Amino acid sequence: MRIDILTLFPEMFAGPLSESIIKRARERGLVDIRIHNIRDHTHDKHRTADDRPFGGGPGMVLKPEPVFECVESELPEGTHLVYMTPQGRPLTQATIEALAGRDAFAVLCGHYEGVDERVREALVDDEISIGDYVLTGGELPAMVLVDAVVRLLPGALGDDESAQQESFADGRLDCPHYTRPESFRGMRAPEVLLSGNHGEIARWRREQAEKRTQERRPDLTNRQK
């Protein structure tokens, strides 16, 4: 899979996409992630990528020319382009799964008040928000999206990690987890987990997951992912 990211802040992506499971997926050649600096597609002395909104008002708007040039010169023709914006559809696991099934896609990160509407109209195929809270730009949302997609690529997770995924993919919260020592500062791990009775252990985990889901996220039980 190929993922292109278009941003004014390419350096923000260095850390999160170069560690852990994403790092390993890139090293294994499962995904080719390319970061593009929109500002490299400006041509004036001050490398101006944004400007004041027509009609007045606060904030700055990303200019159309550098975004069009970046898309036209860096992306393969016809690449599916996702724009990260507070006005987008809320991100869900179903959307992540659909993107994970593509051969390639690109992500445009807004900053400031957003991009010139002509970019949206002419270039953008889908608009996604990661939730109802205010961030400073689309870069962190883009990293969230890429992280969630890449972990689904075949071979990205280890065997243990993938098995886990099977059992908890279906709209239920996870059960509590414990590891050694059995007793820590007077707090004991549940006896059932130390019992070696795998039937009892599975039942306890199911019950705990069910209880937590009812208490914390009853909305999850009435919906398809």
Ligand code: 9D3
């Ligand atoms: C109404 C005035 N604006 C500032 C308060 C709106 C606004 C513009 C740009 C608010 C945030 C942003 C920057 N955020 C994103 O680009 C963004 C985002 C987000 O803030 N929350 C959740 N998902 C996303 S995806 C992109």
